[in-house]
Amino acid sequence: MSSGIEAQVLQPYKYGFVTDIESETVPPGLSEDVIRLISEKKGEPAWMVDWRLKAYRNWLKSPEPHWANVQYGPIDYQAISYYAAPKQRPKLDSLEQVDPKLLETFEKLGIPIEERKRLAGVAVDAVFDSVSVATTFREELKKHGVIFCAISDAIREYPELVQQYLGSVVPYNDNFFAALNSAVFTDGSFVYVPKGVRCPMELSTYFRINAESTGQFERTLIVADEGSYVSYLEGCSAPVRDENQLHAAVVELVALDRATIKYSTIQNWYPGDEEGRGGIYNFVTKRGACRGRSSKISWTQVETGSAITWKYPGCILQGDDSIGEFYSVAVTNHRQQADTGTKMIHMGKNTRSTIVSKGISAGRGQNTYRGLVKILKGAEHARNYSQCDSMLIGDRCGAHTFPYIDVRNSSAIMEHEASTSKIGEDQIFYAKQRGLSAEDAVSMIVNGFCKEVFKELPMEFAVEAQRLLGISLEGSVG
Amino acid sequence: MTDVPDRTAPYVADFEAFARNGASGAPDWLKELREGAIGRFAELGFPTMKQEEWRFTSVAPIADQRFILAHAPGSPGPSGTPVGLPAPSDIERLCLGAGPRVVFVDGRHAPTLSTPADLVGGARAGSLAAALRTDAGGELARAHLARHARWRDSAFAALNTAFLADGAFVHVPADVTLERPLEVVFVSTGRARSEGPLVSHPRSLIVVERGARAAVVETYAALSDGVYWTNAVTEVVVGAGAWAELYRVQREGPHSFQVATTHSRQDRDSYLGLHVVTLGAALARHDIDAVLDGAGAELILNGLYLLGGAQHADHHTVIDHAQPHCASHEFFNGVLAERSHGVFTGRIIVRPGAQRTDSKQTNNNLLLSTEARADSQPQLEIYADDVKCTHGSTVGPIDQMQLYYLRSRGLTPEAARSILTYGFGAEILDRMRHPVVRDRLDRLVRERLA
Numbered sequence: 001m002s003s004g005i006e007a008q009v010l011q012p013y014k015y016g017f018v019t020d021i022e023s024e025t026v027p028p029g030l031s032e033d034v035i036r037l038i039s040e041k042k043g044e045p046a047w048m049v050d051w052r053l054k055a056y057r058n059w060l061k062s063p064e065p066h067w068a069n070v071q072y073g074p075i076d077y078q079a080i081s082y083y084a085a086p087k088q089r090p091k092l093d094s095l096e097q098v099d100p101k102l103l104e105t106f107e108k109l110g111i112p113i114e115e116r117k118r119l120a121g122v123a124v125d126a127v128f129d130s131v132s133v134a135t136t137f138r139e140e141l142k143k144h145g146v147i148f149c150a151i152s153d154a155i156r157e158y159p160e161l162v163q164q165y166l167g168s169v170v171p172y173n174d175n176f177f178a179a180l181n182s183a184v185f186t187d188g189s190f191v192y193v194p195k196g197v198r199c200p201m202e203l204s205t206y207f208r209i210n211a212e213s214t215g216q217f218e219r220t221l222i223v224a225d226e227g228s229y230v231s232y233l234e235g236c237s238a239p240v241r242d243e244n245q246l247h248a249a250v251v252e253l254v255a256l257d258r259a260t261i262k263y264s265t266i267q268n269w270y271p272g273d274e275e276g277r278g279g280i281y282n283f284v285t286k287r288g289a290c291r292g293r294s295s296k297i298s299w300t301q302v303e304t305g306s307a308i309t310w311k312y313p314g315c316i317l318q319g320d321d322s323i324g325e326f327y328s329v330a331v332t333n334h335r336q337q338a339d340t341g342t343k344m345i346h347m348g349k350n351t352r353s354t355i356v357s358k359g360i361s362a363g364r365g366q367n368t369y370r371g372l373v374k375i376l377k378g379a380e381h382a383r384n385y386s387q388c389d390s391m392l393i394g395d396r397c398g399a400h401t402f403p404y405i406d407v408r409n410s411s412a413i414m415e416h417e418a419s420t421s422k423i424g425e426d427q428i429f430y431a432k433q434r435g436l437s438a439e440d441a442v443s444m445i446v447n448g449f450c451k452e453v454f455k456e457l458p459m460e461f462a463v464e465a466q467r468l469l470g471i472s473l474e475g476s477v478g
Numbered sequence: 479m480t481d482v483p484d485r486t487a488p489y490v491a492d493f494e495a496f497a498r499n500g501a502s503g504a505p506d507w508l509k510e511l512r513e514g515a516i517g518r519f520a521e522l523g524f525p526t527m528k529q530e531e532w533r534f535t536s537v538a539p540i541a542d543q544r545f546i547l548a549h550a551p552g553s554p555g556p557s558g559t560p561v562g563l564p565a566p567s568d569i570e571r572l573c574l575g576a577g578p579r580v581v582f583v584d585g586r587h588a589p590t591l592s593t594p595a596d597l598v599g600g601a602r603a604g605s606l607a608a609a610l611r612t613d614a615g616g617e618l619a620r621a622h623l624a625r626h627a628r629w630r631d632s633a634f635a636a637l638n639t640a641f642l643a644d645g646a647f648v649h650v651p652a653d654v655t656l657e658r659p660l661e662v663v664f665v666s667t668g669r670a671r672s673e674g675p676l677v678s679h680p681r682s683l684i685v686v687e688r689g690a691r692a693a694v695v696e697t698y699a700a701l702s703d704g705v706y707w708t709n710a711v712t713e714v715v716v717g718a719g720a721w722a723e724l725y726r727v728q729r730e731g732p733h734s735f736q737v738a739t740t741h742s743r744q745d746r747d748s749y750l751g752l753h754v755v756t757l758g759a760a761l762a763r764h765d766i767d768a769v770l771d772g773a774g775a776e777l778i779l780n781g782l783y784l785l786g787g788a789q790h791a792d793h794h795t796v797i798d799h800a801q802p803h804c805a806s807h808e809f810f811n812g813v814l815a816e817r818s819h820g821v822f823t824g825r826i827i828v829r830p831g832a833q834r835t836d837s838k839q840t841n842n843n844l845l846l847s848t849e850a851r852a853d854s855q856p857q858l859e860i861y862a863d864d865v866k867c868t869h870g871s872t873v874g875p876i877d878q879m880q881l882y883y884l885r886s887r888g889l890t891p892e893a894a895r896s897i898l899t900y901g902f903g904a905e906i907l908d909r910m911r912h913p914v915v916r917d918r919l920d921r922l923v924r925e926r927l928a
Contacts, residue, residue, distance in 0.1 A: 067530065375873075377848070390858075390860070392860070392862075392863035392865075393863070394863060395830075395831075395833070395862055395863045395864070396830075397863065398859070398860055398861045399858070399860045400857070400858060400859045400860065401856070401857060401858040401869070402855065402857045403854075403855065403856060403857075403871070404853075404855050405852075405853060405854040405855065405871055405873060406534075406851075406852075406853045407843070407845065407851065407852050407853075407854075407873040408851045409845075409848060410845035410847055410848045410849075410850055410875045411848070411875055412845075412873065412874065412875075413872075413873075413874040413875070414871075414872060414873040414874060415870075415871075415872050415874075416854075416856065416869075416870060416871040416872070417868070417869075417870045418856070418858060418868060418869050418870070419867070419868040420858055420860050420865060420866075420867040420868070421865070421866060421867075422863045422864055422865070
């Protein structure tokens, strides 16, 4: 490919600005006192504090995992501040009371918090550092019985629901980062869709890290009761900084009989600069439980940001005839590293799962697909289809595939396919001779490569994802 | 990571006795190698299921027992005393071809059972122990032994290296072509001592020099159904432009354990066909470590495992594309009946700069019972961009449509099932080149499936 493209200047990370806002930060460090302090700030009941402390004690005992195919220096957990919130909070009644700087921030990020600017009927929960700033359309949704609010509000307002489901999919002792999250999580969204309700609009949470030396530890819990449907979107970004910031989230989904949850993520944390300085460590535990018969959970993710991604959204297919899906596009450029994939655990009869993973590596990026398909003894006639394709752009990047397949039922059918290739010079040549620039040709080929995943995204997000992909890969062709 | 020390201690003690007596005649380099290896074994200990490489295979049945070195110093060995040697007819029925054969009983060379190798062009096929005693053989062994096997990473390969004494030694000089396949047979008597069952550590070295052509058939078999453990290592070196085939048939006894490693290193423009058929042992683990270390090298790796009862077989293959323009094609099929458990881990590594690599890997598993279990981990690790790498893996029962078709042609369900199962295995056999060996293996597979 021509050197002209090689010389192309890299477009800077667009969301790297810092909002100058006075914030209240807990001094760095983690101890039982810090956890009690966070809990107190949130006005949490006693059972919540106990649960957090239990998680913390467990975290102290558990070893940090190092099996992922990523490299990073040791993280000093005592140097992180576990709580940061913009000042002037106590109880916001309406958006007018929100600091205009915050509104401006989200405006700049393209997130409509003001309801009059309703964007195709998407309800948004905006999380800024450790707290939820605003949740739109709460009243409108309430009319349908749908609860959509910050999880800290839910703990106060719907304690029975939260207590019943929190930690039921990802227990506090699940893994090192889940334990850490359970101990210190601050905000995130809570969604409950009652029986038979089809949620009238897309729900969305936007996470923004702003403060320095903090980590973000959000927790999202979505419960879809019998026969309900909900589509949830998640987006995120952070300022450009030389330090590495930790983001350790936990997402739990519960789908009861015939319920469907569609969960889409566009992850665009700051990826660090060309030399790998700075960027977010995105160590996330996401899991959904298809508890009911014929329930369905579908994960779609577009991972373009973060210095390091460690993320395996999974489905536990407990109910008979339940369905799990995982569609993923992961892009690593410069020195980004991603170790991502999914876990599909088949327990119920006739359970089905589909995995489509597309990895794109450029620059010195390392991209790993790691997935588990486990078909247990009782999962009669379970079916899995997995496809993992990798595309390499440049000769200094890497693409790796580590699927784990464990089948214990002979009536189950499991298929896995993977391929690795580079963009063909003949393809580029063809596109160029039809008058396209090399850059456009690459973008077209890459978008075609990811089409199967993009078509799973809600429309506005699909457009956003295509644009993001273009930005992430710019300057990498050569 | 290290196991409780008392598991390895008896072997370290055995080694000291071995080093004092039986191995004292060895050259210095070999003594040093053995010393280093036993140290490494003690360091590593027996692997546990917590280790990624051993996630699906527990070696507790081996680690929990005390195995006695089959040829401990001072004990009467079959090479010294013809008493207790198996009958030639017993060996005869284990052989796959009609070529010259080298036979080992409990890990030691049995010259009376071997046929005199009358080979062309100065090629040699015999015992490693004998070769080590000659100057030329010693030099060759020194140049290659333990240079290819990564014993530092594996406790079992380290243990084998520590007790390195005998095994097959095949040397085909440059530009020599061997018409008939060489047969290497390792039989275990399955006899135990009062202190415990026996372990042997056969160590083989196969060197096919530049431009030479040869095929070797390696068979591991039992003469009784006693408890014993075979811990084998084979190193295969294929020179530039050479053509080599290695057939490896594992028919160990039903109560035996086998842990083995096959390491190969290929030079420029060479061809290696490695065909693995695993039928026996209660617990079997086979590591295949193939390095394509010269541009234009080609590797064909075929595997077939037929398991039943409570058998457990774990195949662990690593294909390392270290140089550009190499091709590797790997095809492993598993048929799992009753309560058997098949594990396959296949890793393809494409090193930085190994451009134009063409690598394909497939692992298919057929589950014949609800109790059978298959674990499959195909893995790609790629650090070059101009490559073509694919892998595929399937696990499933017999296809209902195929069954229906055959039944519609008037076959009974049993006959239809048996044809389809055989067909699954035949897919691998058809990829083997040597007609005589393939026919014999085909018969073995049919017997096994009947």
